Amino acid sequence: MSLDNLTVKPHDRLTEALADELDGVGTLIRTRMASEHAPRIPEVTAHLVEAGGKRVRPIMTLAAAKICGYEGPYHVHLAATVEFIHTATLLHDDVVDGSGQRRGRPAANLLWDNKSSVLVGDYLFARSFQLMTEAGRLDVLKVLSNASAVIAEGEVLQLTAAQNLSTTEEVYLQVVRGKTAALFSAATQVGAMVADAPDEIVEAFYTYGDALGVSFQIADDILDFAGDAAKTGKNIGDDFRERKLTLPLIKAIAAGGDADRDFWVRTIEKGKQEDGDLDHAVALLKKYDAIEQTRIEALAWSEKAKQALKAVPQGELTDMLSELADYVVERLH
Amino acid sequence: MSLDNLTVKPHDRLTEALADELDGVGTLIRTRMASEHAPRIPEVTAHLVEAGGKRVRPIMTLAAAKICGYEGPYHVHLAATVEFIHTATLLHDDVVDGSGQRRGRPAANLLWDNKSSVLVGDYLFARSFQLMTEAGRLDVLKVLSNASAVIAEGEVLQLTAAQNLSTTEEVYLQVVRGKTAALFSAATQVGAMVADAPDEIVEAFYTYGDALGVSFQIADDILDFAGDAAKTGKNIGDDFRERKLTLPLIKAIAAGGDADRDFWVRTIEKGKQEDGDLDHAVALLKKYDAIEQTRIEALAWSEKAKQALKAVPQGELTDMLSELADYVVERLH
Numbered sequence: 001m002s003l004d005n006l007t008v009k010p011h012d013r014l015t016e017a018l019a020d021e022l023d024g025v026g027t028l029i030r031t032r033m034a035s036e037h038a039p040r041i042p043e044v045t046a047h048l049v050e051a052g053g054k055r056v057r058p059i060m061t062l063a064a065a066k067i068c069g070y071e072g073p074y075h076v077h078l079a080a081t082v083e084f085i086h087t088a089t090l091l092h093d094d095v096v097d098g099s100g101q102r103r104g105r106p107a108a109n110l111l112w113d114n115k116s117s118v119l120v121g122d123y124l125f126a127r128s129f130q131l132m133t134e135a136g137r138l139d140v141l142k143v144l145s146n147a148s149a150v151i152a153e154g155e156v157l158q159l160t161a162a163q164n165l166s167t168t169e170e171v172y173l174q175v176v177r178g179k180t181a182a183l184f185s186a187a188t189q190v191g192a193m194v195a196d197a198p199d200e201i202v203e204a205f206y207t208y209g210d211a212l213g214v215s216f217q218i219a220d221d222i223l224d225f226a227g228d229a230a231k232t233g234k235n236i237g238d239d240f241r242e243r244k245l246t247l248p249l250i251k252a253i254a255a256g257g258d259a260d261r262d263f264w265v266r267t268i269e270k271g272k273q274e275d276g277d278l279d280h281a282v283a284l285l286k287k288y289d290a291i292e293q294t295r296i297e298a299l300a301w302s303e304k305a306k307q308a309l310k311a312v313p314q315g316e317l318t319d320m321l322s323e324l325a326d327y328v329v330e331r332l333h
Numbered sequence: 334m335s336l337d338n339l340t341v342k343p344h345d346r347l348t349e350a351l352a353d354e355l356d357g358v359g360t361l362i363r364t365r366m367a368s369e370h371a372p373r374i375p376e377v378t379a380h381l382v383e384a385g386g387k388r389v390r391p392i393m394t395l396a397a398a399k400i401c402g403y404e405g406p407y408h409v410h411l412a413a414t415v416e417f418i419h420t421a422t423l424l425h426d427d428v429v430d431g432s433g434q435r436r437g438r439p440a441a442n443l444l445w446d447n448k449s450s451v452l453v454g455d456y457l458f459a460r461s462f463q464l465m466t467e468a469g470r471l472d473v474l475k476v477l478s479n480a481s482a483v484i485a486e487g488e489v490l491q492l493t494a495a496q497n498l499s500t501t502e503e504v505y506l507q508v509v510r511g512k513t514a515a516l517f518s519a520a521t522q523v524g525a526m527v528a529d530a531p532d533e534i535v536e537a538f539y540t541y542g543d544a545l546g547v548s549f550q551i552a553d554d555i556l557d558f559a560g561d562a563a564k565t566g567k568n569i570g571d572d573f574r575e576r577k578l579t580l581p582l583i584k585a586i587a588a589g590g591d592a593d594r595d596f597w598v599r600t601i602e603k604g605k606q607e608d609g610d611l612d613h614a615v616a617l618l619k620k621y622d623a624i625e626q627t628r629i630e631a632l633a634w635s636e637k638a639k640q641a642l643k644a645v646p647q648g649e650l651t652d653m654l655s656e657l658a659d660y661v662v663e664r665l666h
Contacts, residue, residue, distance in 0.1 A: 037507050038489040092455060096448040115429040118451055119488045122425060125455070126481035129462055133475045141474065142466045148459035155452045156371040174370050
């Protein structure tokens, strides 16, 4: 997930339009990441929070709430809650992936240790639940605790699916829902809920967040094979080296059948990669049209996100959300 | 924490008196630890759940609710929630401590890997919040999310206090609240809350759980230096080898002043332990009466727990809780 690293034009406009609310979110995050007793907690959290990040998820909540006519104050709480959950999962992800970098800085697990990352992540997760109780909405709590379970489930699934050549597109989608779409859809959904929007609008916002998240993650997986490192900030081939079964790979493996099986078994299943393997993998993806097929799916999800927005109140913010869905796949041209 | 490993007579009677409710808790745990998509989750959880554990925390919730006249059904949900939180923290603790064993079986982080333990712990934590929303009580959610934050904060504090000779008794107490007392006090408190008990009774149950937890942890720390391994199931000197600043040690270090400083710096701060060091440490604890002083504190906390129970409705279950407080310190004779 590197949406945070992109300079997204519609994102910049959303940031400007929601500047006051985002200030409130920032203040709330800084206040609540404090710990009376354990200074290690704000140290680790500040390292991550101050490194920036585009606050895409809080923007989703704030935008949905405002589009539905809500004037506050609890959309700010919920936006901060969503960012806390995101930060907690980043800390744990970096431990699980053994990451070296995060947001252009050394990852917290390297600067301190894995122990601190695990425990501070737990703390932020607990704080996120404390924060959301303040909004006084059980329905919102259900959505966010459900999203948290889907996130963790998706991560476990990714762990067991990694290096497994029989991973299906269905499992891939489940992983993507967990690692990206679940928090996006919960973020937009609770924004509409706190505004007491009617059910069909709440559902439309859920669909928008879900489809945007899936579209983004599929696009991200394409860029790992076919992107421009200078533009995306991603190293080409990271997923291949980490033996992740992403959608382009799943499609190419299925299309290639027995012909390429030895290559995939060696490079992905057994992880015995040599110089030139990445180039060969990219050549196979092209041969079977896997990049293009995957791009078509990303476009379809982006379109689904935009369609969903037709059911919500129209205006400037809604337009920006729609343009964000365009932007996610524009990167693929 | 090894309360789970003891054969506690009052605990056995509580288990019998609450047998039906505990069955319900067990069923709920088995149902909710399932995952539609990621079979690794129930595998890891079942490994821990089926290894037993005395279900002390769920018993606290069930007992408090019944003492306050509650007939169900949500005390069972909350008891299962508390056990989920506990199981999640065990999984993460074992990663942080690099544990080899848990409940007499190889720890999950060894059987699978640290990654699975981190992520399955996150899943259980999220599930615990889902479960508690079902009780429909925001006040209960606040107490349990607050307890979760205190637990994580205490763990971080323990991490930074480890090997630090300047650790004070105040910091020790904070660590103990986090690692043990916070979940005990929340467990009893929410039992009373779900029964709509008056504030002073809710508070009395909080005080009971808190004092019982502190008393238990202090006793446990004493047994690490002065226990009978055959009876307690603990290896003597584990905390010393792990360089944990527990209360007996803090007292002995303070009393010894400069005279023993080199010994403590070498063995605890630098961790350069040799044969005979544990015996010498125990001798110093005896010299400064640190074991006896610590035992007096454990007794005082046990007494505080029993006093608190005077404010709650009397009966068989209340008597058993009181006897549990006695039992915790009887182990020290």
